[in-house]
Each structure stands twice: as structure tokens, then as C-alpha cells.
Amino acid sequence: MTLDLDAYLKRIAYDGPLDADVETLNALHEAHINAVPFENLDVHAGRPVTFSLEDAYDEIVTRAQGGWCFEMNAVFGWALSEIGFDVMRIGAGVRRASLGDEALGNHLALIVRLDRDYLVDVGFGSSQLTAIALEEGVTSHSPLRMALARTEDGYWRLHEGGPGAVMSYDFRAEPANEAQMAASHAWQCTDPNSIFYKTLSAKIRRGSHYFILRGRMLETQMPGRSEQRILDSPVELSEVLSEIFGLEEPELERLWPKICARHKQLFPHASRQSGG
Structure with a gap:
């Protein structure tokens, strides 16, 4: 190449x-x-x-x-x-x-x-x-x-x-x-205990905004404040990946149960509030 x-x-x-x-x-x-x-x-x-x-x-x-x-x-x-x-x-x-x-x-x-x-x-x-x-x-x-x-x-x-x-x-x-x-690298790619294997992640800056996606949770950090949003479906997650991060993930339907289970581990309080 x-x-x-x-x-x-x-x-x-x-x-x-x-x-x-x-x-x-x-x-x-x-x-x-x-x-x-x-x-x-x-x-x-x-x-x-x-x-x-x-x-x-x-x-x-x-x-x-x-x-x-x-x-x-x-x-x-x-x-x-x-x-x-x-x-x-x-x-x-x-x-x-x-x-x-x-x-x-x-x-x-x-x-x-x-x-x-x-x-x-x-x-x-x-x-x-x-x-x-x-x-x-x-x-x-x-x-x-x-x-x-x-x-x-x-x-x-x-x-x-x-x-x-x-x-x-x-x-x-x-x-x-x-x-x-x-x-x-090999361990992080394949071991079930690897944070990268367990948690879908994406991060990017857009000017003064810093976007952090962890599974269903989208956090937007700005100078002096931050916002959080829980994503409720594979379709919504796909839209966020595309519109904010410029990414495509063709297997979101297959991954969604894994993403939801991990969300409950990472954000138990938020999960109860959202009913997820």
C-alpha cells in the first residue's frame, strides 16, 4: 500500500x-x-x-x-x-x-x-x-x-x-x-475484560465542544458546562454516530443488547430513570 x-x-x-x-x-x-x-x-x-x-x-x-x-x-x-x-x-x-x-x-x-x-x-x-x-x-x-x-x-x-x-x-x-x-493491543482487542471490548466509545472535538459517546450515553462538554443525553434505540445511536462523529456501524442491531447491558453497568441511576 x-x-x-x-x-x-x-x-x-x-x-x-x-x-x-x-x-x-x-x-x-x-x-x-x-x-x-x-x-x-x-x-x-x-x-x-x-x-x-x-x-x-x-x-x-x-x-x-x-x-x-x-x-x-x-x-x-x-x-x-x-x-x-x-x-x-x-x-x-x-x-x-x-x-x-x-x-x-x-x-x-x-x-x-x-x-x-x-x-x-x-x-x-x-x-x-x-x-x-x-x-x-x-x-x-x-x-x-x-x-x-x-x-x-x-x-x-x-x-x-x-x-x-x-x-x-x-x-x-x-x-x-x-x-x-x-x-x-491484542489483549485489548479480544479479551472480554478489556474496556474497549466491553464499551462502545467515540470521542471528537468540534471547536469548543467535546463530544463523548459511551454506548447509549452521549456527553457534550463545553467551557463551564456539560450536557448528557441517553440514546434510546439503534436508529438514534446510528444517527449520532453519523451526524456528530462521521461514522457508520453496520452491526448496531446485533450489538444493541450488549450496549444496553453495559449501559446499566456504567450508568445504573440513569438507566433506572430512562427505563432502560
Whole structure:
């Protein structure tokens, strides 16, 4: 397969400068997460998903679908390298703070080296808006904040939501253990205990709005407020996937009982209110 940089740039609707500098990096980062949804439809539906740049490119660029961290950051890192950026793939551990070292390798992120090192990540649920300098501090990614801190055992920890937020991942600024990530990728795709296997997810930014879909629950985060909506049928879910995320899922009727059962686990109070 031929990977075409121009086709990727068209996919993310980017026609700006292609200089290897922080301004271009941030512009590309923001364009990607506003155009390409984070999603796990193939994993949730039980369709085969490979640990392959070519297949990720095919899904995201050729078929105009979305992807998760192993796909999103693989394609973004490739594109940055083609433009001339110095890119390093890093393996991270989402929720290592609570799960321990067994979490390492369950997430792919990137380090880009310019005047300093930057954490680049279009695959953490589209929550990070632009590159983050690799230094302790808090950055705004409206409507979210990100906090980068050091751990006692020498890792970096990125908190999604500001200092001390529970959702976080740990990493070192060193090349990824590709075998470790491939093993974690396989587990997350197929194990019934994997959050990606259990819960249909999609996330995307649209300007200042951040849309988060977890099964039947659609949350819209905006500066200073958020809204929630429970989806009541496969048809309604299909409309949301199409209209907000630009996605199609052909097996929603088959998946609907699984989606409803998971909704009751995640949102028991909301389920009782809705009668679901």
C-alpha cells in the first residue's frame, strides 16, 4: 500500500504551512482531532484489528473512519515524520497509578523533538488539543486541562482534567517497547475484560465542544458546562454516530443488547430513570 501524505492532509482538512516547527505541529494536532474521531467500533464489534500502520492508514485516510491510540498516533507520527519532524513512539500505561506496571504498553503516544521535547497525542480520546512541552505544569485544552507531573519512580504522568485527576497515564521519554505494545493491543482487542471490548466509545472535538459517546450515553462538554443525553434505540445511536462523529456501524442491531447491558453497568441511576 502507498501511504500518501497529501491524502492524509486532505483527510484532516489541513492546507497550512508544513514547516517542522511548533506552530505547524500544533496546527496539525488540532486539525487531526477535529477531523478524525477516536473510536473503537471494530474492537467492540469483534472485527479483526491489526497492529499495522498500513491498516491504520487505510481505516483513517482511505475509508475516512476513526481509530484508537494505536491507529491514531501511528498515522499521525508517520505524517509528522514525512513532513520532517523528529518523532519517537513511546509506550505508556493508562491508569498505571492504580493498575501498576501491568498497564505499561496499553497506550501509544509520541515525543516530538524540536527546541525541546513535546508530548504529542491525538489518540487519548481526542482530549489533548496541542503538543505539551515535556515539563511539569498545567496546560489548557478547552474545555479540559492537562497536568504533567513527575512520579516518585521517575515516570512522567499526564493527568486528563488537571492536577491529581484520576484519568492519567505514565510514560518515559524513551522508545516504545513495540513487542509489549503489540501484546497489549491484542489483549485489548479480544479479551472480554478489556474496556474497549466491553464499551462502545467515540470521542471528537468540534471547536469548543467535546463530544463523548459511551454506548447509549452521549456527553457534550463545553467551557463551564456539560450536557448528557441517553440514546434510546439503534436508529438514534446510528444517527449520532453519523451526524456528530462521521461514522457508520453496520452491526448496531446485533450489538444493541450488549450496549444496553453495559449501559446499566456504567450508568445504573440513569438507566433506572430512562427505563432502560
